[in-house]
Amino acid sequence: MEQFYAHIAEDGRTQTVTEHLEGTADLCEKFAQSFGAGAQGRIVGLAHDIGKCSAAFQERLRGGVIVDHATAGAWECIEQGLVWAAFCIAGHHGGLPDGGSRMDDSDSATLLGRLYKARDKKIPPYDIPLALPAVSDPVGYGRSPLSDSFFIRMLYSCLVDADYLDTERFMSGDLVTRPIGEPMPALLHRLEKYTARWQNPGNDLNRRRCEILQECQRGADHDRGLFTLTVPTGGGKTVASVAFALRHAVRNQMDRVIYVIPYTSIIEQTAEVFRGIFGAENVLEHHSNAAYEVNESGDTLQYKLVRATENWDAPIVVTTAVQFFESLYSNKPSKCRKLHNIANSVIIFDEAQMLPTPHLRPCVAAIAKLVTDFRATAVLCTATQPVLNDLFQQYATDRPIVELCPDAKELSTQLRRVRFTQIGRANAEDLSLKLAALSQVLCIVNSRAAAQEVFRKLPEEGRFHLSTLMYPAHRRAVLSDIRRRLTAGQPCRVVATSLIEAGVDVDFPAVFRELAGVDSILQAAGRCNREGKRCAEDSIVTVFEGVSATPQLLQVNIGAAREALSGGADPADLDTVRRYFVSYRSLMQQSRLDKANIVGLFETGAMPFRTAAERFHLIDSATKTIYVPLADGVVLVQRLQNGERSRELFRQLGQYSVNVYDRHFNDLLAAGYLEIVDDDSAVLTDASRYDLRTGLIAWENDATQ
Numbered sequence: 001m002e003q004f005y006a007h008i009a010e011d012g013r014t015q016t017v018t019e020h021l022e023g024t025a026d027l028c029e030k031f032a033q034s035f036g037a038g039a040q041g042r043i044v045g046l047a048h049d050i051g052k053c054s055a056a057f058q059e060r061l062r063g064g065v066i067v068d069h070a071t072a073g074a075w076e077c078i079e080q081g082l083v084w085a086a087f088c089i090a091g092h093h094g095g096l097p098d099g100g101s102r103m104d105d106s107d108s109a110t111l112l113g114r115l116y117k118a119r120d121k122k123i124p125p126y127d128i129p130l131a132l133p134a135v136s137d138p139v140g141y142g143r144s145p146l147s148d149s150f151f152i153r154m155l156y157s158c159l160v161d162a163d164y165l166d167t168e169r170f171m172s173g174d175l176v177t178r179p180i181g182e183p184m185p186a187l188l189h190r191l192e193k194y195t196a197r198w199q200n201p202g203n204d205l206n207r208r209r210c211e212i213l214q215e216c217q218r219g220a221d222h223d224r225g226l227f228t229l230t231v232p233t234g235g236g237k238t239v240a241s242v243a244f245a246l247r248h249a250v251r252n253q254m255d256r257v258i259y260v261i262p263y264t265s266i267i268e269q270t271a272e273v274f275r276g277i278f279g280a281e282n283v284l285e286h287h288s289n290a291a292y293e294v295n296e297s298g299d300t301l302q303y304k305l306v307r308a309t310e311n312w313d314a315p316i317v318v319t320t321a322v323q324f325f326e327s328l329y330s331n332k333p334s335k336c337r338k339l340h341n342i343a344n345s346v347i348i349f350d351e352a353q354m355l356p357t358p359h360l361r362p363c364v365a366a367i368a369k370l371v372t373d374f375r376a377t378a379v380l381c382t383a384t385q386p387v388l389n390d391l392f393q394q395y396a397t398d399r400p401i402v403e404l405c406p407d408a409k410e411l412s413t414q415l416r417r418v419r420f421t422q423i424g425r426a427n428a429e430d431l432s433l434k435l436a437a438l439s440q441v442l443c444i445v446n447s448r449a450a451a452q453e454v455f456r457k458l459p460e461e462g463r464f465h466l467s468t469l470m471y472p473a474h475r476r477a478v479l480s481d482i483r484r485r486l487t488a489g490q491p492c493r494v495v496a497t498s499l500i501e502a503g504v505d506v507d508f509p510a511v512f513r514e515l516a517g518v519d520s521i522l523q524a525a526g527r528c529n530r531e532g533k534r535c536a537e538d539s540i541v542t543v544f545e546g547v548s549a550t551p552q553l554l555q556v557n558i559g560a561a562r563e564a565l566s567g568g569a570d571p572a573d574l575d576t577v578r579r580y581f582v583s584y585r586s587l588m589q590q591s592r593l594d595k596a597n598i599v600g601l602f603e604t605g606a607m608p609f610r611t612a613a614e615r616f617h618l619i620d621s622a623t624k625t626i627y628v629p630l631a632d633g634v635v636l637v638q639r640l641q642n643g644e645r646s647r648e649l650f651r652q653l654g655q656y657s658v659n660v661y662d663r664h665f666n667d668l669l670a671a672g673y674l675e676i677v678d679d680d681s682a683v684l685t686d687a688s689r690y691d692l693r694t695g696l697i698a699w700e701n702d703a704t705q
Contacts (some may be wrong), residue, residue, distance in 0.1 A: 004053040004129065007170055008061055015170045018032065018129045023169070024048065027162035032155060033253065035342040035374040037140065042136045043082070044159045047073035048089045048673055054555040055565070056124035068076065070094075072126045074111070074117035080134070084141065084148070087607065088156040090114050092163060096156055096331035096609035106121045110609075146395075146607040150369045152607070153328070156340035161311050164337065180250075181282040181315035184254065188246040192278045206534035208238035208415050212405060216240040220247030224254075226371055226392060229381040230408040231414040232572075233526025238270060238350070239277075241381045242283045242316075244404060245346040248377060258317045258347045260324045261482040262354035270350070271318040284314035286323060291615045297467055298466075312338040321355070322618045328366045329598060331613040343374040351502050352380035353519045353581075356618055357556075357594035365390060365599055368395035378402070384519040387581040391593075396443035409574050417529040418511075418539045420521075420571050425546035432457035434542075435512065440485075440492045444524050445513040448497055450514075450548040452694050455495040462491030466500055470695035471628050482506060500527065507531055509538075515545045518564055518580035543571070560584035623659040625681040626674065628690055629657065637683055641675070657681075666697040 006020035025045030032041025053056065062066050070090055090104050091097050092112055099373040100110025106117040117123055141148055181187075205349035212235050220243075229244070231237040236508070245257040259274070260266045271285040316614030327335045328342075341426040347354070347370065355363050370376040372395075380388070380401075385408075389401060405411055426434070428450070428636060436459055445451050449468045464482055466475055485492040494509075498516070500506070501523035507530035511520050521543060529539035543565075550558060564580035565571060594600065596615035601608045629637035633656030639649055660668075665682070668674050673689050674682035684690060689697045 003685050004058060004127070005061060006049055006052050007167060009171055009173075013170075013173075014252045017049060020052075020166060020170070021049055021130065023166040024159070024162045025167055031158035031162060034340065037151070037155060037158075039133075039135050040085070040155060041158050041162075043077070043132060044085045044155060045162055046091050046130065047077055047085065047132055048159055048163065049073065050076065050128055051123065051126050053129050054124040054126040054571065056233070057655055065240060066070060069698065070113045070222050071118050071123045074114060074302065075123075076128065076132060078115055079318060080132070082135065082137075082153045082671065084137070084155060086115070087111055087152045087609070089158050091156065091331065091609070095333065095613075095666065096153065096336070097442045098610045099607035102604070109495055109610075111518075126235060131246075135213040142403045146599060146602045147369060147373060148611070149602045149607055150366070150373060153331075153609070154337060154339055154343065154374060155321050157336045160333045161340060162336045164310075167345070169507050180313070182236075184246060184256075184315065185280060186251045187278055188250050188316055188437050189238075189381065190278050190282075191243055191246055198443050202342045203532065205234070205415070205417075205477060208411070209240075212411070213240045213243055215245035217247055219402070219524060220251060222248070222402060224248075224252055224371070224377045225373060226368075226396060226399045227377065227379045227404055228385055228401055228409075229379055229404045230385045230574075231381075231383060231405055231615060232412050233383045233522065234417065234532070235383075235411070235415050237381055237383075238273065240381060241348050241350070242274070245348055245377075249346050252377070254344050254377070254684040256310070256312070256315050256341065257343050258319065258342060258376075259350060260319055260321055260347060260349045261386070262321045263351075263499070264320055266402050266502055266504065267320060269505070271462055274316055284312065286312070286317060286319045304519075306412050308689065310334070310337055312341040319347045321349075325359070325363055325366060325618055328615065329362065329612055329616040343376060346377045346379070347436060348379045348381055350366070350381050352382040353384045353386045354502070357584075357591060358386075359598070359616070359618055361391065361594040362598040362616065364391040365395045368392055368399070371399055372396050380521075384522050384577050384581075386519075398533060412421060412572060412574055415530050416572060417534075417536050418525050418541045418572075419537055420525070420541050420543065422543045422565070422568065424544065426459060426544045428453045430545055431512070431547055435493050435495075438493070439510055440489075441510045442494045442500070442506070442508040442510065442524075442527055443635065444496050444498060444500060446498070446516055446551055446554055447513045447700075451495050451497050454547065455694060458493050458495070464489055464492070464494045465694045466494060466496035467695060468497065469498055469658055469660075469698055470656055471630075471633070471656045473631065473633070474692075474695065476551055479504065479506070498523075505530070507533075508541055510542070510580050511535060512542045512544060514547055515543055515558055515561060516554055517584070518561050518571050518577055520557070523579070524574070536662065539583065554582060556587045560587055623661055624665040625676070626665070626668070626696065627653050627683045628656050628658060628696070632656070640677065641683065658696045658698075660696065660698050 004017045006017045008013045025042045025047055027040045028045035029042040032038050049068030056067045057069050070092055074086040074090040077089060087096060098110045100108060104110050106113060106120050106122055113480060141151060170681050195213060198210050213232055229237060229241055261270060264594045271283055274283045316467050328337055367378045376405030392401060432454055435443055446471050449466060451467050455463060461483060464478055466478060468629040481493055482492055498520060501520060506527050508528055511524055511528040512526040525541045528541050558582040560580050563583045564576050569576045598612050598616050602610050627637050636653050636656060673686045675685050678681050
């Protein structure tokens with residue numbers, strides 16, 4: 001047989017197609033074994049690039065035109081009846097295609113279109129370099145279209161990662177070093193050394209935290225499955241949940257811990273806590289603002305972290321809900337590459353009540369399938385546990401949900417650190433007078449406009465504003481000043497939007513919260529008497545209404561909260577929390593739990609991978625980005641204006657960016673305050689449009705206030 005090459009390195013070294021197929025197959029088989037599909041992984045690895053055994057592709061290697069080399073392997077797998085393999089191979093460069101319909105022809109981008117192309121001899125003729133083994137469908141395949149779609153996407157992930165790794169290994173001359181980090185038992189030992197300091201708690205709050213930790217450690221002896229961890233804010237759930245995860249991983253021989261957080265604004269804080277416990281070499285922080293760069297000295301750890309962001313080959317991964325769920329429903333190689341490393345992992349969903357309601361059904365379905373089909377364990381971790389049992393029962397019928405802290409109601413009473421009061425309606429003037437009467441107080445409102453209005457009415461000494469109109473680095477600097485004044489006992493009156501509620505470590509003697517969801521009210525309460533150093537009776541959380549016009553996104557939350565809190569009900573009572581979520585789900589209605597109809601698309605059996613990926617966006621982005629050239633952002637913006645467009649630059653620029661609604665973006669652009677970067681972003685050209693107290697002046701009538 002004529003010698004066919006898969007790759008030619010810059011130094012002239014060659015890799016044959018057979019070498020590449022066998023190397024990819026070895027890795028793909030190993031990856032797929034984590035969910036019991038090693039044989040299926042091997043065949044997609046062996047078949048994926050057989051189309052390179054053609055004269056046309058060999059010419060391509062030497063500078064010729066691009067040719068289709070993926071359809072050949074898909075066709076050979078279809079000949080064996082392996083539809084799942086055909087999907088993986090057809091999409092291993094361009095992305096998983098839609099299945100298609102009989103109306104398609106050989107020019108269609110669907111799987112059927114690709115297969116018609118092969119049938120009609122519209123791909124280069126090829127030789128098969130090695131015999132493809134006979135293989136059957138995986139156990140359980142065909143049970144439901146939704147389950148089948150997750151299997152295909154997971155196997156696709158194995159193929160894409162194996163293909164990249166084998167190619168990278170050859171091109172680098174076998175210099176690739178993977179993975180990073182230590183095994184689970186070593187990390188558990190590190191954690192036990194850290195928590196040993198908790199053995200002699202100095203107060204009641206720390207004693208309760210120790211009890212929660214011990215409950216989670218005992219719960220780790222369970223088999224893989226679905227768990228909840230319901231712990232009041234301030235109960236130490238971050239460390240307790242990761243203690244469960246590591247013990248559970250060691251007991252069940254699992255590979256990694258994945259910590260999923262709803263907000264980019266708090267992920268860095270959690271990742272920093274984990275790095276302090278486990279060491280930087282064991283923690284991968286993956287989100288839009290995390291930039292890993294290889295420095296001039298060629299730092300080996302940085303090199304490994306850059307690579308690990310692509311496939312999550314690290315023992316502890318800290319990521320966002322957006323990154324996690326959008327990857328699970330993506331069809332692109334770059335996003336799907338990491339998915340197989342979610343299998344056989346412990347996944348902790350922090351602040352689980354923040355799972356986005358318009359996409360709740362596909363999110364729950366994904367969690368359920370990871371647990372039932374891919375040997376994962378999932379933990380829903382929150383102070384306000386959402387009511388999701390009915391949805392989980394639809395997709396994980398044989399997996400009961402186990403609560404890791406069974407005495408959650410008693411725990412809620414024991415850890416109570418505040419007293420709630422409801423005062424009805426209050427306008428900005430009334431509210432500012434109440435805040436001015438207190439030396440240290442936090443007020444959280446429902447809109448950025450309301451935050452600015454109340455802020456401007458406060459006494460100037462010690463007043464602070466926090467909202468997403470401030471770029472992240474600015475918010476961090478303000479928070480640092482706030483914490484310093486709180487510790488020093490100096491006047492400190494803060495008006496903020498909800499961004500301060502989740503995971504921001506501040507401790508105020510009093511908190512005011514505009515009516516929102518009960519979960520938001522309790523999150524706000526977590527910023528009051530956080531460390532339990534004051535008497536609960538004197539640490540008052542005041543709930544009020546009327547400062548903000550009700551944002552459309554919060555109408556259902558507020559309506560459900562009014563119902564749950566009627567008659568003066570205690571927001572912290574678990575029965576109130578449950579009533580709130582039941583009312584919320586009732587008001588939302590079942591049809592509004594899958595806004596893009598993702599689950600419905602797959603339940604048809606059509607396997608619309610590309611269509612679903614285009615539709616599924618956890619955050620509907622009706623916003624555009626403005627980069628602010630202040631502080632360290634000046635140099636970063638200059639690099640952008642000089643034409644640099646690297647991924648690392650945009651990640652760093654994220655710390656100096658503000659997202660605004662389209663109408664505000666267009667107003668600023670029309671007024672001449674912006675320089676366009678692309679369709680979705682611009683640079684602020686007039687520094688006077690950024691107030692160092694309140695952030696971007698996004699609407700014109702702010703300019704004189």
